[in-house]
Amino acid sequence: MSDLKVYNSYSRQKEVFTPLTPGHVGMYVCGPTVSGESHLGHARPYITFDVVFRYLQHLGYKVRYVRNITDAGHFEEEGREAVDKIATKAVLEKLEPMELVQKYTNLFHWAMEQFNTLRPSIEPTATGHIVEQVEMIKKLIAEGYAYETNGSVYFDVKKYAASYDYGKLSGRVIDDLLETTRELEGQDEKRDTADFALWKNASPEHIMRWQSPWGVGYPGWHIECSAMATKYLGAQFDIHGGGMDLLFPHHESEIAQSTICNHSAPVRYWIHNNMITINGKKMGKSYNNVIKLTELFSGNHPVLEKAYHPMTIRFFILQTHYRSTLDFSNEALQAAEKGLKRLWDAYEKLQAMSYTSEAGTRQLSGQKSEVDAELEAKCSKLITELPEFMNDDFSTAKVLANMFELVPVINSMKDNIIPVSALSKETFELLQSQMRLYVEGIFGLQSVTEADNEKLKGVMDLLIDIRKEAKSRKDFVTSDKIRNQLAGLGILLKDEKGGGMSWAIE
């Protein structure tokens, strides 16, 4: 099998993935800031890296997947004062900061569960790692790359840039950065505008604050990820993921901090997902165009024509390569919804089929049961390409395209248009197992209808029996009545070839 190749944002090219420790992978992904509800844009990295996580595990790696919860330390420009974002909202909502943080953490976990994302191996919180952050800042000061002013500590970018390549990850030119001036709080405290905060002095109105060698304050944003990644994954680790918008300054700063502290570049493969756009614009707080996940699931938002199932969103995201922008629209989402249904229906049919009995039936009915060489070759090609596509920088869109090419084959076998025995037993079983692996195991897709109610199944079996009897008597009044009334309840009955019936909840 081909090697896994990943696009490394740092080198700007695809590289063969070789983990630092054979058999093990350390992966860090920037988690959510739990000062508010997650929106559609947030869904992308967590679904993307969930698939990466699943795929790496499938390849046999033991993966430690660390995804933090940022529950303190981000700054938000609020008038003239840079205020701890979480503290600000807490005041507005009259909540304890930790209550607020807990609320949105819970909501985030709930949404991730809806998307069927696997839980990370470790989910550290920023507030739980103040000590590690303080230690790291101390080290940076000791190394001479950070300085204290008025109870705040800043990283000396100019000094760092003199011996290291600051700006390489984000393609930034240090001289340009030094020129860029902007009125930010604390700007006069910095030796240089490009310097970034490691620790911020907290004014009395800050609710979230901690004691430090530099006085009462709170940590800078970038140091949080560096401290937690170092603690759980070591000075050097394999993969660091996140949205492209984090390239600068966040990830660039992480590199600088960790490089000085640990005397080595922290990350071997930087992987960044692109943005979700709406009407061509990035979905983000600053653009005021976000659709929250709860709104998406409920359809309760002016731009939404209807509610969308979490699996539809997941499928929608996987239909595009993670490094391309993905434009939101009702039309696109509804197309994804239908596509997913078609794929899932075929997938379920395939799993319910069995090679031997079907092949036997074919022989009895006098059809040829010879293997169709052309079909056999086509199917095995489509199947063997799946891992190759995944190995090519996680080309989920291509994997889905191949699956869709297999859908007509599956449906035809189910409807006896093609005998199952047109495929060899090996290929048929490979088809079954690979589809199970990719659809459920790696892509993490699930049934949209959740009709796992045994009693309902029993009732439906009964109604189907009655309807079959009615149909055999040509009592179409009864058979239509059953079908129509069920349709009114949102349950669709479908007559299949060969007299079978199936049903699905709308």
Place this chain on the structure above:
RNA sequence: GGUCCUGUGGCCGAGUGGCUAGGCAGAGCUCUGCAAAAGCUCCUACAGCGGUUCGAAUCCGCUCGGGACCUCCA
């Protein structure tokens, strides 16, 4: 202003030199008591202008359009 990315059929989106992407929508046909589903077929495009090449959506240049980052941001 600086750095970088991007422009594919009605819509969404793969695709880095030659070979049908795929999905959704639309049209026709088949199957069928009807319906739905399913199957088959069709619609086959690469912003514009030049250049390189036997050959370009794919490489180069220019023009026009869109976007991201430079500030919190997935």
